[in-house]
Amino acid sequence: MNSALLTLFVSATVCFLGALPAAADNAAKVTPLMKKDLPNYPGKEGLMISVEYGPGGSSPIHKHEANAFVYVLEGSIVMQLKGDKEVTLSPGETFYEGPSDIHLVSRNASKTEPAKFVVVLLKNKGAPVVMPVK
Numbered sequence: 001m002n003s004a005l006l007t008l009f010v011s012a013t014v015c016f017l018g019a020l021p022a023a024a025d026n027a028a029k030v031t032p033l034m035k036k037d038l039p040n041y042p043g044k045e046g047l048m049i050s051v052e053y054g055p056g057g058s059s060p061i062h063k064h065e066a067n068a069f070v071y072v073l074e075g076s077i078v079m080q081l082k083g084d085k086e087v088t089l090s091p092g093e094t095f096y097e098g099p100s101d102i103h104l105v106s107r108n109a110s111k112t113e114p115a116k117f118v119v120v121l122l123k124n125k126g127a128p129v130v131m132p133v134k
Contacts (some may be wrong), residue, residue, distance in 0.1 A: 024129070
């Protein structure tokens with residue numbers, strides 16, 4: 001991996017994690033996978049991240065102000081957007097979160113097994129990846 005790419009990954013991770021409030025041991029592990037300007041959509045960029053929850057892990061209430069496409073790789077996760085019902089997703093299943101959605105629940109469905117998923121975000125260039133919501 002070249003140094004520019006490594007710097008980009010580290011910067012994106014710091015930005016993502018820095019936007020979340022301090023969390024307990026059940027916090028998500030976020031790994032940036034790819035970031036790309038979208039020349040056909042001026043001012044927009046794509047960001048792909050993997051998210052891992054340990055047993056019982058979760059994220060606090062948040063929003064992305066992005067189009068977020070989720071694909072579950074391992075384990076099961078529970079998701080809920082404001083105004084919608086909770087859904088439990090298993091490997092191979094998908095979830096969508098729009099730019100104005102509030103993500104109320106994002107957690108591992110299991111207290112004993114880890115869960116892992118990939119998120120592709122289409123967002124304004126330079127905008128925060130995630131914003132906490134009170």
